[in-house]
Amino acid sequence: MFYRLSGVHHASYMSDSRLYKIPADRNLALFFLALGLAAPFLFGSLYLNSYVLPWLVWTAAALGLNMVTGWAGQLHLGYAAVMAVGAYSAVHAAKFGVPWEFALLIGGISASVIGSLFAFAALRVKGLYLALTTLAMQFVMDWVLTHSPTISGGSHASLQAPTFALLGQKITSDTGLYYVAFGWCLLVTIFMLNLRRTGLGRALVAVREKDYAAAVLGVNSFYYKFVAFATSSFIGGVSGAILVATFFFLAAPEQFSVAVSIQALAMIIVGGLGSIIGTYFGVALILLMPSIVNGIVAGGASTLGLKLNVESLAHIPNAVYGALIIIILMIEPLGLGKLYGNIRDYLILWPFDQLKK
Amino acid sequence: MAECRHSLTITGETVASILMRNASQHGADVAMREKERGIWKATTWAEYAEQVLACAAGLNGLGVKKGDAVLILGDNRVRLYCGMVALATLGVYAMPAYPGTTLEELQHFVDEAKIVAALAEDQEQVDKILELRGAGAAQLKYIVYDDGRGLGFYEAPGLMSWEHLIEIGSHCLNDAPGLRDDLLGRAKPDDPAVFLHSSGTTGKPKGVVLSQKNVLAAARNGHAAGAFDFGEEVLAYLPMAWVGDYAITVAAALLLRFTVNVPERQETVLRDMREIAPTFYLAAPRSWDNVLTAIQVSIENSTPLKKHLYHFFMDRAIAAERRKLDGMSGGALESLGRFIGEMLIFGPIKDQFGMSRVKNGFTGGEAIGEDTFVFYRALGIKLRQLYGQTENSAINAIQANDEIRLHTVGKAAPGVEVTIADNGEILLRADSVFAGYYDDPNASAKALAGGWLHTGDAGYLENDGHLVVLGRVSEVMHTKSGERYVPNYIENRLKFSPYIKDAAVIGAGRDELTAMVCIDFDAVGHWAERNGVPYVSYADLSQREEVAVLLRQAFLRVNNSLSEPLQLKRFVSLHKEFDPDDGEITRTRKLRRTVVEERYQKVIAALYDGSRKVHVSAIVTYETGDRGTVDRTLPIREV
Numbered sequence: 001m002f003y004r005l006s007g008v009h010h011a012s013y014m015s016d017s018r019l020y021k022i023p024a025d026r027n028l029a030l031f032f033l034a035l036g037l038a039a040p041f042l043f044g045s046l047y048l049n050s051y052v053l054p055w056l057v058w059t060a061a062a063l064g065l066n067m068v069t070g071w072a073g074q075l076h077l078g079y080a081a082v083m084a085v086g087a088y089s090a091v092h093a094a095k096f097g098v099p100w101e102f103a104l105l106i107g108g109i110s111a112s113v114i115g116s117l118f119a120f121a122a123l124r125v126k127g128l129y130l131a132l133t134t135l136a137m138q139f140v141m142d143w144v145l146t147h148s149p150t151i152s153g154g155s156h157a158s159l160q161a162p163t164f165a166l167l168g169q170k171i172t173s174d175t176g177l178y179y180v181a182f183g184w185c186l187l188v189t190i191f192m193l194n195l196r197r198t199g200l201g202r203a204l205v206a207v208r209e210k211d212y213a214a215a216v217l218g219v220n221s222f223y224y225k226f227v228a229f230a231t232s233s234f235i236g237g238v239s240g241a242i243l244v245a246t247f248f249f250l251a252a253p254e255q256f257s258v259a260v261s262i263q264a265l266a267m268i269i270v271g272g273l274g275s276i277i278g279t280y281f282g283v284a285l286i287l288l289m290p291s292i293v294n295g296i297v298a299g300g301a302s303t304l305g306l307k308l309n310v311e312s313l314a315h316i317p318n319a320v321y322g323a324l325i326i327i328i329l330m331i332e333p334l335g336l337g338k339l340y341g342n343i344r345d346y347l348i349l350w351p352f353d354q355l356k357k
Numbered sequence: 358m359a360e361c362r363h364s365l366t367i368t369g370e371t372v373a374s375i376l377m378r379n380a381s382q383h384g385a386d387v388a389m390r391e392k393e394r395g396i397w398k399a400t401t402w403a404e405y406a407e408q409v410l411a412c413a414a415g416l417n418g419l420g421v422k423k424g425d426a427v428l429i430l431g432d433n434r435v436r437l438y439c440g441m442v443a444l445a446t447l448g449v450y451a452m453p454a455y456p457g458t459t460l461e462e463l464q465h466f467v468d469e470a471k472i473v474a475a476l477a478e479d480q481e482q483v484d485k486i487l488e489l490r491g492a493g494a495a496q497l498k499y500i501v502y503d504d505g506r507g508l509g510f511y512e513a514p515g516l517m518s519w520e521h522l523i524e525i526g527s528h529c530l531n532d533a534p535g536l537r538d539d540l541l542g543r544a545k546p547d548d549p550a551v552f553l554h555s556s557g558t559t560g561k562p563k564g565v566v567l568s569q570k571n572v573l574a575a576a577r578n579g580h581a582a583g584a585f586d587f588g589e590e591v592l593a594y595l596p597m598a599w600v601g602d603y604a605i606t607v608a609a610a611l612l613l614r615f616t617v618n619v620p621e622r623q624e625t626v627l628r629d630m631r632e633i634a635p636t637f638y639l640a641a642p643r644s645w646d647n648v649l650t651a652i653q654v655s656i657e658n659s660t661p662l663k664k665h666l667y668h669f670f671m672d673r674a675i676a677a678e679r680r681k682l683d684g685m686s687g688g689a690l691e692s693l694g695r696f697i698g699e700m701l702i703f704g705p706i707k708d709q710f711g712m713s714r715v716k717n718g719f720t721g722g723e724a725i726g727e728d729t730f731v732f733y734r735a736l737g738i739k740l741r742q743l744y745g746q747t748e749n750s751a752i753n754a755i756q757a758n759d760e761i762r763l764h765t766v767g768k769a770a771p772g773v774e775v776t777i778a779d780n781g782e783i784l785l786r787a788d789s790v791f792a793g794y795y796d797d798p799n800a801s802a803k804a805l806a807g808g809w810l811h812t813g814d815a816g817y818l819e820n821d822g823h824l825v826v827l828g829r830v831s832e833v834m835h836t837k838s839g840e841r842y843v844p845n846y847i848e849n850r851l852k853f854s855p856y857i858k859d860a861a862v863i864g865a866g867r868d869e870l871t872a873m874v875c876i877d878f879d880a881v882g883h884w885a886e887r888n889g890v891p892y893v894s895y896a897d898l899s900q901r902e903e904v905a906v907l908l909r910q911a912f913l914r915v916n917n918s919l920s921e922p923l924q925l926k927r928f929v930s931l932h933k934e935f936d937p938d939d940g941e942i943t944r945t946r947k948l949r950r951t952v953v954e955e956r957y958q959k960v961i962a963a964l965y966d967g968s969r970k971v972h973v974s975a976i977v978t979y980e981t982g983d984r985g986t987v988d989r990t991l992p993i994r995e996v
Contacts, residue, residue: 001701006711007634011390011397350705351663352655 001350017197036182040175049174049247051288056185057243059283062267063188063276064235069265070273071201072228073208075127078118078134079236079264081141084256086111086237087244088151091251094162101166104241111237112230119229123222126211138258145253152253159251161244177246184242188235192276204228205274270325271335278337285336289324293317371544371569373409373446375611380406383614391435392621392629400435402614408436408523412443413540415526416474419499423543426450426470426552428497430458430486431478433593433602433619436503436519440476441551441597441607445569446540448548453597455944457937460488460982462562467494469564470552470795474499474515480507487513546570551603552795555747564795565747567600572608574772574788575750579604580613582755582770584743585717589615589637594626599945601639601721604751631711638715639743642725642849643946648710649729650855650880658887670698674735682731682763695737703737712738719743721751723947724826726849727763734761742766744826749810750789754824765823775824776809782830783816784809832950834865840922842870847915847925848948854911855880856904859935859942861953862925863961871927871964873957874908875899875934881907896932896989905930905994912996925996927964929971931957932989938978963993 010016020026090107122133153159195201206214211221271282384403444451554562595602620629721743744766745751756767793801828843844862858877864870892898935941963971
């Protein structure tokens with residue numbers, strides 16, 4: 001209905017590989033970009049910093065995971081460990097006096113190096129065995145963090161991050177921190193959008209579909225899996241560092257525990273493997289839904305005058321939230337991104353059901 | 358538009374001089390686009406002019422000269438258009454033929470004029486020309502092809518690629534500095550632009566030579582009448598041998614600098630149309646009917662919600678359009694309905710079919726069914742009627758945007774004089790009228806008697822100058838009781854049903870009217886699938902009892918709008934479609950009534966002698982040229 005395709009033609013292959021070929025898609029993207037830029041003026045600082053900001057940083061992180069799992073098809077259960085490496089190395093570098101710009105870079109690179117080192121070992125196996133190997137990485141990292149006070153920040157195992165600064169300017173305001181998160185998320189999104197139409201992106205997809213079929217076509221599957229691990233670790237590392245610098249303000253081992261890894265995986269599975277818009281939706285659902293459901297249940301109970309004990313109040317939201325995920329995956333196993341795609345297809349074909357050739 | 362309309366004086370101008378003017382004044386603007394592997398490759402006016410010049414020089418170098426004719430054979434291609442313009446530059450007859458033309462029909466062209474060369478699209482057409490040459494057309498010395506696929510190992514004398522011809526031409530132009538001006542000055546306004554053939558619903562097609570003055574005058578008159586404006590986007594999908602294609606994609610496109618878009622292949626026209634979204638769109642009633650059928654079938658397949666919405670808005674829009682045509686205006690509620698309908702239904706449908714930018718939509722070539730016409734007007738496409746023939750360069754009378762009436766084709770365009778002969782025949786006089794049939798002084802004298810073109814159409818002028826076309830003079834028929842009717846009119850109403858592709862109404866000199874119809878295989882086949890009606894072939898499906906019920910509904914609907922003595926009483930659903938290869942319809946899909954009535958005389962006899970069924974054995978010409986017979990028993994059905 002809203003998608004008008006007539007008059008869209010391409011006079012060159014450059015134009016044919018444009019990001020948004022349909023005006024409605026481009027307008028929608030521009031609308032959300034404008035919304036993102038205007039968010040500090042639209043939302044109160046509570047909403048901005050406790051909902052929108054973590055959502056954006058987690059989306060950037062989840063996009064990194066989606067690259068290795070959704071695009072290259074390699075199950076990764078140790079993503080939080082990679083983020084931890086990034087976060088701790090960046091904070092340590094910043095404490096040491098390195099400007100934050102470089103500290104973030106150091107965080108990303110060290111995460112990338114450690115992630116790749118594991119990938120070297122892990123990529124010798126495939127499928128579930130690979131998943132287990134990455135899980136091992138998660139446990140090793142947990143153990144290192146809890147058992148080395150120099151890294152984790154002494155007896156309390158918490159490491160205060162120095163005040164965030166860019167280009168020598170200290171950033172302390174809510175708006176400033178928001179724009180840092182927004183900028184990073186935008187950067188990663190643009191990278192991922194473009195990945196789809198590059199040789200690298202196509203090679204990753206080939207590897208995902210069948211790695212030895214890709215090898216027959218001349219795609220070095222080990223190399224591309226390795227690149228996927230390295231790149232996604234870099235994105236994860238920087239995201240972890242930004243998460244600590246703009247949201248948590250201190251780094252602690254439980255922020256990057258195995259549960260967080262599972263949560264990140266849940267984000268991209270609910271959102272849709274290999275879908276960018278889906279990642280946004282998935283992160284929103286996993287990250288924000290619990291508190292929203294909480295609010296609804298608590299509010300509902302008080303308006304209806306139900307006297308629920310504290311334990312039920314704590315458990316009902318969890319049950320609802322779990323059910324929600326199951327229902328979504330039952331309706332569309334390919335995730336929220338596919339659900340969005342279905343709605344888009346429906347509107348593109350409207351008022352017909354299929355096109356007569 | 359900044360340009361004022363009367364600035365279009367074209368005295369003394371030729372096709373080539375206008376092309377050169379465009380190339381020098383608007384050289385960087387896009388003149389043509391051709392889709393190749395999904396990409397629209399653009400040709401600017403400067404490149405267009407260079408191609409034309411090089412081609413003209415090349416042909417000149419090969420010895421093609423005034424008085425010769427060159428066959429153009431293939432689907433629409435940028436290079437074939439360049440070739441046509443190059444031939445006009447040389448003053449040579451460019452003779453386009455339908456891509457599906459059979460060898461016999463080509464043979465007729467060869468006998469008619471001195472064809473020395475051919476411009477072919479691809480291997481298929483080259484094969485045809487080689488065969489033609491083998492059959493004795495030895496004067497056909499050169500064959501130039503556009504698409505070389507499959508032609509690598511051909512070793513026929515005189516066979517060359519377009520690139521090779523251009524290379525020859527470029528060499529000639531480089532070697533002789535004066536050649537360029539010589540070529541450009543060669544053709545005069547009275548020299549031929551194109552050599553077409555009249556559609557030939559009766560007898561052999563006659564050769565019609567339109568001069569450069571004719572076609573340019575037609576374009577100018579059309580512009581003055583508001584048919585098109587400067588810089589329209591058009592889709593070149595009409596057969597190149599149809600006068601409408603030449604008038605729009607060559608003559609008007611040159612004069613008014615259109616951007617002509619050539620689709621990738623015939624099969625991709627629908628998709629390419631959507632990608633281009635032309636602003637000017639001329640189609641034969643048949644194509645409008647086809648799109649209408651596609652819309653109706655697609656809606657039938659849609660979900661109940663969408664179907665319901667469609668019918669809600671469409672029915673109201675059609676009723677509103679009919680009221681408007683009757684001169685009544687609707688209320689505010691009607692405009693609101695239109696607005697919401699446009700957002701929800703009409704806009705998306707137009708978008709799906711690439712018609713969302715059509716400012717000037719035209720139907721021409723034959724009469725359009727009233728229901729089809731109203732449907733498109735209701736959809737929000739400002740469809741208008743255009744009246745013209747091959748003999749007068751297609752553009753004569755045009756409906757103005759605010760003067761749409763169902764039964765008229767509008768006023769004569771400025772520069773065109775219309776009058777009615779005593780016998781009711783429409784007579785025309787204009788610069789766009791040809792000088793006579795090729796090599797046929799008798800027919801020419803008859804057609805141009807008294808300085809007026811005798812169109813062969815019956816009609817009359819209304820008091821305010823609107824022309825009403827009733828049908829061919831030869832086609833106005835009378836039943837035994839003297840009731841006058843035009844079979845074409847009734848046939849078009851029948852064809853509004855998506856299930857009827859072709860129809861032939863019979864009844865001249867008889868007590869009552871009957872009809873033979875051909876079902877639309879796609880639409881009826883689809884309907885059968887959805888309704889669980891089994892069938893194995895066209896012949897089988899067309900005779901099914903369930904299909905007869907469908908057809909009967911269409912007949913009853915048409916009968917409702919006909920007066921009692923003209924109502925259709927019986928019909929036969931034919932076991933095969935009318936096919937241009939069998940000569941039953943022309944390549945533009947007009948009915949050849951005499952052929953049909955002769956071929957199906959047994960069926961027609963059965964329609965009137967009270968029998969319940971009729972046995973037929975029809976002759977079928979296969980694409981290989983072989984002939985076979987099909988035996989069938991067809992039931993006669995009461996309406």
